[in-house]
Amino acid sequence: MSQAPMESAALLALDWGSSGLRAFLLDGQGLTLASRSSAMGASVMDGRALAYVQALQQIAGDWLQANPRLPLLACGMVGAKHGWREAPYAACPANEAALAAQTVSVEFGQGRSLRILPGLLQQAAGQPPDVMRGEETQVFGALQQHPQLADAACIVMPGTHSKWAELRDSQLRGFATHMTGELFALLRQHSVLGRLMPPVDVASDSSAFLAGLRAAREQGELGLSHQLFAVRTLGLTGELAAAALADYMSGLLIGHELRAGLAWRDRRGLAQAPLLLIGEPGLCARYAQGLRAFDCAADLTLDNTAPAGLWRLAQSAGWLRLPP
Structure with missing residues (x-):
């Protein structure tokens, strides 16, 4: 990397999830100067501090050497219990x-430390607790990119554990988790x-996916476990x-999530x-x-907004290292 980007770097932002690590070198305006990714997610670290240090050095060691005073901020499963x-x-x-x-901060040698953001715990009366770790940063990243969302927005983050989140008055007010992606993988x-x-995976069958969606919408009262058995009987x-069964099952699972999620959105006044x-x-x-x-x-449909969220949080907390 040339010296000029390093001179204008204000933050090393790390999106450190279960399955991967993404590093972003950001300037004082939140623009990405450079980015890298690796498969060294938290799930392969086995909770070993040395493994995290080595993964960080592998992905960003030269950036840290070139800019010893660069602040580091991370979100995601790097801050989980394990x-x-x-x-x-x-x-x-x-x-x-x-x-x-x-x-929280963790030191990793030569006087350096990494700040790690917490996740969020929701404990609503009469309901089981719900948690997220990493997605909250994406919510604030969306707000950074689109300030008009500050009043109110419903944000859906599909994935292994999909999240539906309420953003209101620049606060993350509530959320609901759906294990849609994990259920698909387990059933598959x-x-x-x-x-x-x-x-092995085959080409996507859009008509089968739509059939699953329609079944969830029009007959969802039959129950997901009942409708899932149709994946077998239709085959x-x-x-x-x-070749169409996986897409039909995907349609059923996503359809039931949408059915519940849109009802949740309405109840939240969104x-x-x-x-x-x-x-x-x-x-x-x-x-x-x-x-x-x-x-x-x-x-709106947005790609990974974690870098924007990490920059926004660092900027509001005064953690950026702005060049003179």
Whole structure:
């Protein structure tokens, strides 16, 4: 990397999840000067501090050597109970100041330290607790990129554990988690439903996906566990080809999430607020298709907003190292 980007670097932002690590070198305006990624997620570290240090040196050692005073801020599973160092959950609702106040620091040699943001814990009366770790930073990243969302927005973040979040008055007021992605993987790989599916992924079948969505919308009162068995019976009777079964099952799972999520949105008084999708573009496109099947549409679709969120939180807390 040339010297000029390092001279203008103000923050090393780390999006450190379970399955991967993404590092972003950001300037004083939050613009990305450079980015890198690796597969060294928290799930492969086994809670070993040395493994985290080595992963950080591998992905950003030259940046740190070139700019010894560069501040570091991370979000995600790096701060989980079995991460590098636990950053206990902050209480929801929360704003940026609440997250910054509960940041923890871990030293990793030569006087350097990494700040780790907490996740969020929601404990609503009469309901089981819910948690997120990393997604809260993406919510504030969306707010950084689109300040008009400050009044109110419903933000959907598809993934292994999809999150539906309420942003209101620049606060993350509440959220709901759906294990849609994990359920799909478990059913695909370890259930009777997967036995009729091809052993390797095939081209996506949009019509089968839409059929699953329609079944969830129009007959969802039958229950997800009942409707899932149709994945097997439709295959056994030949009404759906083996190659289409995974997409039909995906439609059922996402459809039930959308059915519940849109009802949650209405109960939170967000029916007229902007609806956002944040996440991997291909998965967001699938959710956008699902929303259309429910006569709804996303007002915005954003890729990873964690870098913008990390910069916003660092800027508001006064942690940036601005060049003279």
